[in-house]
Amino acid sequence: MIADLGYISLLLAFGTAIFAALSAIIGVRLNDDRWVRSARNAVIIVFPLVVLAALAIIYSLVTSDFSLDYVWQVSSRDMPTYLKVTALWGGQAGSLLFWNLLMATFTAAAMMSKWRDQKALMPYVIIVASMTQIFFLFISAFIESPFTRLAVVPADGNGLNPLLRHPGMIIHPPMLYLGFVGFTVPYAFAMAALMSKQAGDNWIRTTRRWTLVAWLFLSLGLILGGRWAYDVLGWGGYWGWDPVENASLMPWLAATAFLHSVMIQEKMRMFKMWNMFLIVLTFCLVILGTFVVRSGVISSVHAFAQSAIGPFFFGFIAIMFIFSAYWMTTRRDMLKSENRLNSYLSREAAFLYNNFLIIAILAVVFLFTYYPIFSELFTGEKGFVGAPVYERALAPLFGALVLLMGVAPLTMWYRTSLQRLGKSLIWPALAAVGVVVLLFVLGYRDWPTLLGFWIVSFSAGLTIAEFAKGISARMRSKGESAWTAFNRLMARDRRRYGGYWIHIGVLIMAFGIVAVELHQQTTQVRLLSGESLTLGRYEMVFNSVSRYDGADDLQITEADVDVYKDGEFVKKLTPRIELYTRTMQPMTIPSSNSTITEDFYTILVNWEPTSANAATFRAYLNPLMNWIWAGGIVFILGTLIAAWPESERKRATVSHPSSMAPAAGD
Amino acid sequence: MDRRLSSRRLLAVVLLALVALLLAGTVFAQDDITDDDVNDVASDLYCPVCESTPLDVCATQACADWRELIRTQLSEGASKQDVLDYFARQYGEGVLANPPRRGVSLIVLWIIPILGIALAAMLFFRFMRGLHAPSADVVMSGGSPGDSPETAAVPEKPRPAPGTTSAELDDYISRVEDELGD
DSSP: OHHHHHHHHHHHHHHHHHHHHHHHHHHHHHTOHHHHHHHHHHHHHHHHHHHHHHHHHHHHHHTTOTTBHHHHHHOOTTSOHHHHHHGGGSSHHHHHHHHHHHHHHHHHHHHHHHTTTTTTTHHHHHHHHHHHHHHHHHIIIIISOTTOBOSSOOSSOOOOOGGGGSHHHHHHHHHHHHHHHHTHHHHHHHHHHHHTTOOSSHHHHHHHHHHHHHHHHHHHHHHHHHHHIIIIIOSSOSOOOOHHHHHHHHHHHHHHHHHHHHHHHHHHOOOHHHHHHHHHHHHHHHHHHHHHHHHOTTTOHHHHHHSSSHHHHHHHHHHHHHHHHHHHHHTGGGGOOSSOBOOSSSHHHHHHHHHHHHHHHHHHHHHHHTHHHHHHHHHSSOOOOOHHHHHHHHHHHHHHHHHHHHHGGGSOSSOOOHHHHHHHHHHHHHHHHHHHHHHHHHTOOOHHHHHHHHHHHHHHHHHHHHHHHHHHHHHHHHOOOHHHHHHHHHHHTHHHHHHHHHHHHHHHHHHHHHHHHHHOEEEEEEEETTOEEEETTEEEEEEEEEEEEOSTTEEEEEEEEEEEETTEEEEEEOOEEEEETTTTEEEEEOEEEEOSSEEEEEEEEEEESTTSSEEEEEEEEEETHHHHHHHHHHHHHHHHHHHSOOOHHHHHHHOOHHHHHHHTOO | OHHHHHHHHHHHHHHHHHHHHHHHHHHGGGGOOOHHHHHHHHTTBBOSSSTTOBGGGOOSHHHHHHHHHHHHHHHTTOOHHHHHHHHHHHHOGGGBSSOOSSHHHHIIIIIHHHHHHHHHHHHHHHHHHHHBOTTHHHHHHTSSGGGSHHHHHOOOOSSOOGGGGGGGTTOHHHHHHHHHOO
8 A cells, every 4th residue: 555655656756747747848838937947846856756665665564565576575574674675775676766765855955955046957957866766766666666566475585685684784875876877967067067158167166066966875885895794704805806895986086086176167167068077977887887787798698687776777868878968069169268378387287187087997907897798799708807907907097096195295286397396295205205215114015016106105295295394384474373373274265175185085095005915914824722822923822712692584694802012901702694594695794803903803703603712803904904895984084175165254254156166266 | 173274264355355455546546635625626616596796605405416426526536637537528618717727718718819819909009199199399389288288179268377387397296286276
């Protein structure tokens, strides 16, 4: 009953979205504002309609209405209520509905908040945004409907995929989706600017802010995903270059390139075509990513034909690509650069180098991720690219990018003299050499480690020097204390200093990544009770194993081990194997002793109840692992500083539309 | 006589046992294959069932069986490469973390990225040279950046024009001070 109401609501949303698009087109054609306002109201009404549909599914999940195929697939009676609610995004049909919900929310929010500022763009924004919304509502209503009924009502459901029952997994997908869906709004504004011949600078501010917010969520999703992998998947790592991970990394990379190059456009009126291309690329990668995650096309080309949504997604991507290319070519005159490049050694050139490197990384990830498809198409044999191949290929590109991250902020618009640039580089470079010498003395002799740490330390020194210069300039000219100067500096140009905080976050992560990737140690040993294994300065003594029943159908096998460092007791760890007996799906949940210098991380690989007290453990020593998470937090805080809306007072005084951009431009 | 015979027999048995032990020793010399040896090989393999999980960390029973197979082969004296070759032959090259450098993988994973990036770099620098204004000095020698397109396009600048300090314009610190001077 409730489910039927939800389905009707979804159909109404589909119809309303079509009406919104048509009405906006008529409004533009007839130049009649009444049609446009009607279109806006329709877009806003789609939002509560989709909310109703989503609530109907949540209600069915919570009340265990197994007459719905979806509810049967992803839930069971004995699941706790919060898991039943989050099962909304636990399967394909539900997560597509969730996509619709977020998209409707974002579009309605954009309508309400930007209606007066961007009135001329709005009809076109409605047309473009509705195209995406109509597509997803079509998929949800007719192809992969969560409201599909089962002929026979089963007594109990299948239960949620165990991998998705972890708290990290409950928030990780919504964050990724918020990021993904968020990018549809900048795309709509960019296209609207082209279609309405208003590709001036107005759209770029709206687009930049939205892109930054979407990018924030996507970054958060990626970091949480890494943490979840580290805490739950039990393989000692945080990023495996898995196709699904790559599918969300690629739009992130394209958006990162855009967020940098958009500054050239704001400051220099250059590269408008390129920025438009990056927005389109981000959007296409988002749709492709959603499709890749959902269709299983990477694991086998044949999954594409089997999956109901595959051909539709493919068609939609093709349509949107042709649509974007059409408008970019017809409006190419508006996208001409109004300026020229003055020097290879300038801020605008530095942004171009940045874009070049990011796009190169993106291209490599794209080729490697889709290699299985090429392989299967051309040889008929399945292929796969493992993490080591990615790391070898991408390490030099990432190294160059990190180096540029430190140097680029020192360059100036128009041109920078090599002499002055050199003068500001010399001390941080020497300080970084000091770090390398210290590492050499400590016994790190391999050149990748030394080079990696030199680059990261050098960039870190330069970035910190940027803050120091700003603070000391303020202290001298205004006589402020260091702390006041620091705060006012940040408040004065949040976008720039927020950006530098993001850089610092990346650099802290980079220290951790270089350390873990190059100096992770691991060993696997079968131990009898009382025996121990040694790894680095750590010793781990195996005491006992216990097996007991957990929630639902869970059987938990938990080991009890003591960890000693340099002979001193540190911590008792409890790595465990969780077996979901219904699906017989095992999960190895690690347990770790985490410090600022290293993580001692162990998993229970195997326990044989028959051979009494023998168990196999794998232990990892992950140096500077916590730096990755700490850097992630700084990264997110930096993004918040850069993206936080201006206060009303400040907006009234500072933000005259055309003056805003250059003031916050560098 | 019987006793001597039996003692000779005993000696033969002992000798035989010794020889057998020695033989066994050489045959099973490879027996102390550690889990680390197995994982070293397994980390370069991906099982075709569990998507994109390296074999050394995969928790399923099928993967555990594969690891036992690796152990057996190593204990029979196979090298790491032998084992990898065996798995590639048996289950296809999709199981290898490092695809072999030939055919499609050579083209897609090596030639296209390297040539592509090199070509892109060439085009990129040609494009930059095209953009590079031959009259670049005009902008700077104008003395004041007030002539620059930046301010030309944006008449309402919120901060004072930095033209007053044009002599030190190139100096970074003065630029920061300009930007902060409110």
